[in-house]
Amino acid sequence: MNSSKEKTLLSLDYAEITIPDIFSSHGKFRKHQEAVVCGSVRRTWGDFNDNMNRVANALLASGVARGDRVVVMMGNSVEILEVMFGIVKAGCCVVPLSGLLTGQQLASLIKDCGAKQAFATADFIERLRPFQNELVHLNANHRYVVHGQAEGWLNYSELTNGQSTTTPSAVYRSEDAFNIIYSSGTTGLPKGIMQSHRARVHWAISNSIEMRFSDQSRALTTTSLYSNGTWLMMLPVLFSGGTCVVMPAFDPTEFSRLVAYEKITHTFMVPAQYIALLQTDTTQHDYSTLDVLLCAGSPLRRDTKRQVIERLGNKLIELYGFSEGFATMLKPNAPADKFDTVGTPVLGFEVRVLDESGAVLGPGEIGEIAGYGPGMMSAYHGKPSETSALIWQDERGRTFIRSGDIGSQDEDGYLKLVDRKKDMIISGGFNVFPSDLEEIIGQHPDVLDATVIGVPHERWGETPLALVILRPGAVFDASLMLPWCNERLAKHQRLSNIETREDFPRNALGKVLKRILREPYWINVKT
The missing domain is CATH 3.30.300.30 (ANL, C-terminal domain)
Structure with missing residues (x-):
């Protein structure tokens, strides 16, 4: 009788782009190139990736599970990026919280997301102390203080020292939660916007293409790194293998100095920062390396926009969008008659304008703006009814997100805002x-x-x-x-x-x- 061994047939993985894997690649092939700069601290891609891996491996050794929420409460620094992306590399969901919140508000959000571990600086910890009894999910042995000491919190260096710099063994799926960003608003409980790995990859790729990022780009962030808007600069430049230069705090004169000294190619500011910059003598500084000036967060007044273009060059991109999930851009090469619009949808997004019954309106007709695309949030964390209330389905059954903003699209698809969210x-x-x-x-x-x-x-x-x-x-x-x-x-x-x-x-x-x-x-x- 003939005997034969059965051969196991293998099939190929469904390979996906993930941000942790891209960062590991940069750490290997761009190890000597600068990745992050903040004040006097300068990290190469090799060191930056090693430090992210130390955080990830420390978390995995502590017993974290895929999808666990880990809170980050820190100001701008190189370390906040190493911590945030180290959390993601461990297969966890990072929850960055605002430095503007009170201790009570911070405690409420930590409880809401069910965070089991936390990284914080001493100023956040002191705000939280009166509300420690509310931190019901946060393990007392898994609280880490960065940049200093705090009673009851393990020192960050003790956590990471001696940890392996090898790529962590975590597996990432496109549908896994990458982060939860809490919307502004604090007294009641603000909504936690949950974004997946798929959404963040789209955020990185689409903005890299739209704003022409490369591995030679040097982007200056001027706003807080916990803020979703800041990620418009931070994430695409890091995804592209470039350099992210972080301002610890915004100052218009220091901004101008850094642009020249660091040879900045891309930056993002909100209108108030542009207004502050215009109050300084911009003729004393060199902005020649700047290729892209991004404005987002709120509408830029037309007179301010004209001054920015006149004094800094025709490099301004205006972005309209919101964290739940879609965006448009108006670029410098847009026709002159589109000056008062907010541009066309960012790569991968679609926009519709709806009447009160949910019917799609035609060019020039005013209604509610809704958007669709791979950058949409997965859901509001723990709020299924609020998530459902945002959804409008098109003729193909695709789920668009209602913005609550009012506007119209012209014949060329350029979007014009008529009013913002009703009372915000x-x-x-x-x-x-x-x-x-x-x-x-x-x-x-x-x-x-x-x-x-x-x-x-x-x-x-x-x-x-x-x-x-x-x-x-x-x-x-x-x-x-x-x-x-x-x-x-x-x-x-x-x-x-x-x-x-x-x-x-x-x-x-x-x-x-x-x-x-x-x-x-x-x-x-x-x-």
Whole structure:
């Protein structure tokens, strides 16, 4: 009888591009090239990748599982990037939290995402101490302090020293959670925007192509690294194998110095930063290496845009979009008659304009903007009903995300904004939700009712103004009420002033008509 051995037939993997694997490749083939610069600290790709691997291997040794949430609470530094991407390399989901939040707000978000481990600097830790009992998921042995010491927190160097620099054994799938970014808004619980590896790869590739990044690019980040907007610069330049130069904090004069000294090719600023830069003497600095100036976060006033182009060159790209998932860009080579638009969809995205019934509108017709593409969020973390409420399906069954913004598309597909999300205030590039502020103001013993609107601000674009109706017999004193409110609000939420009203204009259902309240403040403002 003939005997034969059965041969196992192998099949090929469904190979995917992942950001951790791309960074490992750069660490091998670009090991001597600069990857990150912040202040006096300069990391080559070899060292940068080794340090990410040390973080990842330390986390894996501690017992993390695929998809575990790990919180990061740090200011701008080289280390925050090594920590964030080290977390991702371990197969975990990184949750960067804002430095503008109060201790109570930080504790609420740590609890909401179910983080089991955390990295933080001492300033964050001190804010959190009064709320330690609320950190129910956060393992007491898995809290790490970076840049200093903090009682009860393991030193970061003790965690990573002696860890292997070999590529971690984690497996990444396109549908796995890469990060959770919490939307601005703090008093109630802001929504956690969950983005997958697929979405972040699209973010990196599409922006690399649209803004012409390469391994020779040097991008300057001017905003906080926990912010999703900052990733418009940071992620594509690192994905491309270039160099990310990080400002610890923004200063317009230092910005100009760094552009020349570091030979910066790409940068991103919000309108308030462009306005601050224009207040300096730009003739004293060399901007010749700059190829791309990106503006996002809030609309750039037309007069400001013209000044930027006149003084820094025709290099400005305006981006409209939101973290949930799509974007458009207006580039310098756009026709002159598109100057007042926000451009066309970024590579891979589609945009539709919808009427109130959800029907698609034609060119020039005004309605709600909705977008679709591989950069969309997976969901709002733990909020299925809120996720579902955003979805509009097209004739092919594809799920578009409703923006809540109003606009129109012309015959060439260029998008024009008519209004922003109904009541949201965008101050210095940060989203401020009036309902969060109103909840705090309404707790003041003299306040019967309150509403918050955005009013013009020379530096920040707009700023929150509180309008209050007093309780009978109460005596109004703004010098006392204003600090009472602001000490209970995050930095980016703080009120510029408080004014009193006898009543508010309302619709038939009693809802305050904020548009009418805003009009007197904006009527003479040039746009």
